[in-house]
Amino acid sequence: MIRIILVDDQKTVRESLRGWLEPVENFKIVATARDGHSAIEQIEILKPDIVLIDLEMPMLDGVETTAMICQKFIGVKVIVLSMHDGNEYVSRAIQAGASGYLLKNTPKEELIEAISLVNRGYSQFAPGVVNKIAESIPKSPSLAVQVSKNNSNLDSSRVIDLTNFSPSQQYRPRSKPRSKKFYLRIWLLSNLILWSISLAYMQFKKPTYTSKWAIALPSSNLSTSIDLPEVGQASSESGSPFNSDFADPRENYKYLVETDEVLKTSASKIKMSKKKFGAPKVKIIENTTLIQLQIKGDTPRLAQAKALALHSALEENLDRLREEESGGQNQNLEKTLAQTRQKLATARQKLADFQTRTRLSSEEQPSILANNIEQLRRQSSEVTAEKQKVTARSNQLLSNLGLSTSEATDALLLNSDPEFQEYLNNYSQASTKLIKLKAQYLDNHPSVIAQQAEKDDIETELYRRGESLLGRPVTQVALKMLNINSSNSSGSQRASLFQELISARAEQKGLENQTTELNKQITSLETKLATLTRFGSELEKLRRDVQLSEAVFSSSATRADLNKSQTSAAYPPMSLISRPSLPKESTSPNKKYIFLGSFFSSLLLTTGIWSLWWRDRNFYAPLFWENNGNHNNHKSLSDSNNIIQKILKNESDRDHEAWAELNRASKLARKTDLVLHNWNIPNLLLGRTIPTGTFARIFFGFISFLAVVESDGGNSSRSKNNYPFYCLVVGYWDGDDSNSSNCRTYRF
Incomplete structure (x- = not known):
């Protein structure tokens, strides 16, 4: 893509050029400018390839702008597009550095072609401008060749300009080659x-001997996996050191072998300086895991000792590096293990605090508590049924005894009091003894009186105790009704009923207490169940945290233990494939x-x-000029410019005379065995189109060099005569690319 900037003070011209060039493929109009200052700003920002510029613009004209562009922006080519074709305008534009000079009446196709050619490195000028350039070129001592537009086969003028050549340089040719x-x-x-x-x-x-040995590195993967019951799985894997696409562990070992530390350690093992010990040669064998090493020594034994010392030092250095790597890894693992241990302790403490606060020990506790409540309810129902049964039996006994419930209660209360029963027994014994005494003695007998007094005292205490138990005075009739320990048959039967009643009431009381206690337990457990149910989800979360912390801790601890037994991936163990050899022959x-x-x-x-001798013999031969040929030779040389111009101007017909004249000059020059002392590649201004006519296919394919030669006849009298000579390679193309015989060299 050719990036173009249009610079013209007239907007119509800029827009017309944009309309011509924008549709062209590979052309891109990146900007337009109305004066030189804005053009330079645009060029500095956009970096175009071609600048089409007018000469006459306000403030900064086209010539000054062109000079500034060519000096400041390397690679930017300037084509002047002007209405003027005068010598002054053309020469100023060329001196400013313009790569082309076209007129504004140039057809669109020629303008597009000119831009493409200038972008490729050619110079492009309008047909009328070429003659003015040729006229301004000095005729001597340079060579100018002009091709005029004089037939229909040529679209425009071309100029091949060989200028700025100075033959004044003096050289000292060698007149005689070496023998x-x-x-x-x-x-x-x-x-x-x-x-x-x-x-x-x-x-x-001094002969040297080389001891060789080889080591190999493992290429397989090392992995360990352990299943932890109720926790999970812990695994540790050490990849193969050869799995990397960009690193080879053997290069690391090669570097280690060549380090100063290993070499110094190796030298110290055999009591030798590092400089005298020397450096080993390490070779990595491709497509294997092998490393071949060799080291030199003055004797076979010394070479082998060096090899053994070097291998031992390498192993020691590798062990140290593995320990450092393992220490760093273990330190990191211990740090991680301490963190996981702390997390586990924190999780357990939270769980314990929660269980202490809520009295919830497990997730199953609410279900167990619910089962216990259900069992207590079932037991309460059974106790209630048994209590009802005992109550019914107690009521039947009361009916048989003829007592009311309150009287039965009083009787049972009196019967259940030990002190009252003791008074009652004493009263019965005193009454029985009194009856016996009355049967023997009279009422005023002292024994009867004493016994009667004892009976009365006991009866008083009995009433007092009964009153304290029942809370009301107790009469003798009530005592007889409540007495359940009569000695007669009816009293014995009544006592039996009272015993059953007492048992029934005791059983009833026990069942009532049991029912009450069961109800209390059920109520308490139901309250606790509601509380535990509310904290169950939080307990489950805390238990999961504890289990997770335990799993992480167990895995970290297992990995730390496994890491202690694993080999280093960065420094894998090496196997000695072949021991250091004892050389039998010297290697140097x-x-x-x-x-x-x-x-x-x-x-x-x-x-x-031989090449120097051949070059001296063929390229440095002495020059001899015949006295009678100097003038003719010089004349032929001086007329060469006219001969070439004549050939090219008469391209429509074969000018055999001109060719013969040029050929004669060339042969004359070749006879002199000219010596070349200076090469100068001239500036080449080449037209756009190669001639297509038969003889018009004569074309300056290239100018190989312009040589200045000096003649020296071998003595000082002729060394002062220096003649300039020109050497030009001229060729013509006959349509066959493979035929190079049409290219001929002319020296004149």
């Missing part, structure tokens, strides 16, 4: 030195390599010296 004996002596001396050095090296070089100096190197070096020296 063959000179180069032969150099050849003999250089080969003698070469072979002497080689033989001396083989003779005096190697006579075969020395002889081959000396032979090829001698061959190269021979070739080089």
Whole structure:
């Protein structure tokens, strides 16, 4: 894509050019400007390829703008698009650095083609402008060739300009080449030195011996997996060191072998300095896991000792690196383990505090409590049924005794009091004893009176105790009704009923207490169940936290234990495939390599010296000019410019005379064996279209060089005559790309 900026003070011209160029493929109008200042600002920002610019603009004209662009922005090519074709405008534009000069009446197709050619590095000028450029070029000593637009086969003028050439430089040619004996002596001396050095090296070089051994690195993966019951699985895996696509562990080992630390340790093992110990040669064998090592020594035993010391030092260094790596990993694992242990302790403490506060020990406790409540309710129902049964039996006994419920209660209360029963027994015994005494004695007998007094005292205490128990005075009739320990048969039966009643009432009381207690327990458990149910979800969450912390802690602890037994992935263990060898033959100096190197070096020296001799013989021959030919030679040379111009101007017909004249000049120049002392590639201004006519296909395909030669006849009298010569390669194309025989060289 060719990026173009249009610069013109007239908007109509800018828009017309935009309309022409924008639709063209690979053309892009990036900006337009109405004066030089804005154009330079746009160029600095947009960095275009081509700038189409007018000469006459306000403030900063086109010539000054072109000069500033060519000086400041390298790579930006400027084409002047002007209405003027005068010498002054053209020369100023060319001197400012314009790559092309076109008129505003240039057709659209030619303008597009000119932009493309200038972008490719050519210069482009309007047909009328080319002649003005040619007229301004000096005729001597440079060579100018102009092709005019004089037939229908040429679309526009082309100029090949060979200017700015100065033949005034003075050179000192060598008039006589060196002799063959000179180069032969150099050849003999250089080969003698070469072979002497080689033989001396083989003779005096102290032999060295090389001990070789090889190690291998594991390529398999190492993995360990452990199942933790009720926790999970803990695994540890150490990947193969060769799994990386961008790193080879053998390169690390190669670097370690060559480090100063390993070399110093190896040298100290055999009591040798590091410099004298030397450096090993390490080779990584491709497509394997092997590393081949070798080290040199002055003797076979010394070479083997060096190899063993180096291998031992490498293993020690690897062990140290593994310990450092393992220590760092263990430190990180211990830190992680401490963190997980702390988290586990915190989770357990939260669970314990929650269980203490809520008295909820497990998630099953609410269900167990609900089952207990159900069992208590069932038991309460059974006790209630039993109590009703006992109550019915008690009521039947009361009916049989003829007592009311309150009287039965009083009787049972009196009967259940030990003190009252004791008074009652004493009263019965005193009454029985009194009856016996009355049967023996009279009423006024002292024994009867004493017994009667004792009976009365006991009766008083009995009434008092009964009154304290019942809360009301007790009469003798009531005592007789409540007495359940009569000695007669009816009293015995009544006592039996009272015993049953007492048992029934006791059982009834027990069942009532049991029912009350069961109801209390049921109420308490129901309240507790409601509380536990409310805290059950939180307890489950805390237990999950504890289990998770336990799993993480167990996994970390297991991984820490496994890591202690695993090998390092960065420094895998190495296996000694072949032990350090005991060399039998020296490896240096190697006579075969020395002889081959000396032979090829001698061959190269021979070739080089022969090339120098051949170059001196063919390119540095002396110049001899015949006295009677100097003037003609000079005349032929001076007329060469006119000859070439005549050939190219008469391209429509074959000018055999001109070709013959040029050929004569060329042959005359070749006879002199000219010496080339200076090459100068001239500036080439080439037209857009190659001629298509038959003889118009003569074309300056290239200018190989412009040579200035000096002639010297070998004595000082002729060295002051210096003649300028030109050498030009001219060719014509006959349509066959493979035919290069039409390119001929002319020196004149």
